[in-house]
């Protein structure tokens with residue numbers, strides 16, 4: 001079946017996993033809206049892939065999500081795919097973490113995901129696919145990351161609940177949980193003083209049976225799968241896409 005008239009939205013779709021996923025959905029024939037905060041990154045993403053429609057929206061701000069809803073509604077958009085991808089990670093050493101750091105992570109990763117899906121839900125087509133980008137840390141107690149780890153456990157929980165809440169509309173909700181992926185987020189979190197992530201890459205290559213760090217395209221292909229009719233019977237799962245890292 002052709003997807004020519006179908007629409008998708010990827011939050012945080014101007015870089016990394018979100019941008020690769022948006023392009024993979026465009027390859028499947030979707031009209032793809034991408035959101036982000038930085039005007040430069042929005043323009044760069046649309047410049048890199050002219051099939052993408054870039055919309056400025058900070059999804060940690062519920063009013064900005066409402067404005068996004070208003071704009072899409074005014075354009076008559078019905079979403080067949082919603083990828084709640086925008087997320088952040090920062091070190092939160094236990095014993096030294098302040099409220100501002102806690103809130104930065106939860107405002108985007110938890111509140112942002114909640115209001116993205118709740119606010120945009122009226123625009124979802126019956127039978128739509130909602131994909132929440134989690135992380136393997138939902139089941140891992142990685143040191144100095146307890147706030148991030150907990151935020152991703154909440155994301156995984158949302159998928160379970162919303163698969164139930166949205167069942168009357170046959171909307172599937174799944175969590176895709178990546179392992180380490182080479183993106184700006186990892187650069188920020190794991191980069192050394194000289195900007196190198198060599199040590200982190202070496203750790204990922206050792207820890208994962210796949211023997212390497214992930215690339216955004218490794219995740220994007222699975223986003224396209226979860227969006228597709230091939231995944232019509234996949235609902236409420238947490239799908240780990242991590243080269244096997246979290247499973248051994």
Ligand SMILES: NC(=O)c1ccc[n+]([C@@H]2O[C@H](COP(=O)([O-])OP(=O)(O)OC[C@H]3O[C@@H](n4cnc5c(N)ncnc54)[C@H](OP(=O)(O)O)[C@@H]3O)[C@@H](O)[C@H]2O)c1
Nearest residue numbers: 012014015016017036037038058059087180181183184185
């Ligand atoms: N990379 C990994 O190893 C890894 C592993 C597991 C899970 N994940 C998850 O994958 C998702 C994407 O991560 P990534 O590594 O691709 O990150 P990234 O390269 O830093 O890209 C993040 C994207 O989100 C946007 N963004 C950030 N804050 C936003 C906000 N408040 N509102 C709207 N957009 C926002 C960014 O654009 P602007 O900054 O311009 O807004 C950018 O487009 C996150 O949920 C992350 O937790 C990543």
